[in-house]
Amino acid sequence: MNEIIQTIAIYALPVIFAITLHEAAHAYAAKYFGDLTAYSQGRMSLNPVRHIDPFGTILIPLLLALLSSPFIFGYAKPVPVDFSRLRNPKKQMAWVALAGPLANLLMAFLWMLSYFVLQSVGINEVFFLEMAEAGVKINLILFAFNLFPLPPLDGGRIVTSILPNRYAFRFARIEPYGFFIVLGLMMLNLLNYWMKPVMMLAALLLEVLISPIQSLLI
Secondary structure, eight states: OOOHHHHHHHHHHHHHHHHHHHHHHHHHHHHHHOOOOOHHTSOSSSSSSGGGEEEEEEIHHHHHHHHTTTOOOOOOOOOOOOOGGSSSSSHHHHHHHHHHHHHHHHHHHHHHHHHHHHHHHTOOHHHHHHHHHHHHHHHHHHHHHTSSSSSSSSHHHHHHHHHHHHHHHHHHHOOOOHHHHHHHHTTTTTTOOOOHHHHHHHHHHHHHHHHHHHHOOO
């Protein structure tokens, strides 16, 4: 029981921030490019309460953590975006979609930085160090997962934006079945062939970016 409580405590904040800030980033990007839908509904907010889905934000990540799943992920209430209201829908759809994963990459960087800062100031409390590690891991997972090139995931939106109109329309028609396809790939353990390389590349990028700061902290 103590281990379960400790796992919940370690992962709670990283999961909530990772998912809710991901959605908030979509809302900020949409407003920047001309769609005020999310803004008008109060979703352009850093308040986690506005984005939390009890099932996707809390229950699923918690169960995966307790089951020692190699990948822990979840989802929040999707931010409503009306792509037709963007000033240049076809082009700017990609930027709105990319905003979420980039927010996760930034958060992974900040959690990694926090880990080294804690060590540099002599705070070696295991709980805080493990929370920082969890923050890096969760955000890298969400970064890679959401970039998977299949709608309705962000990667699918990006591909739709890049493809010529004729092919983009056909590709977008996959969206109603996208979630079930991804779920099937997960069950067959095939999604790992995407997740692991993308996460490794992202982690390598973060290590390169943080190495100058780390050398100053040592």
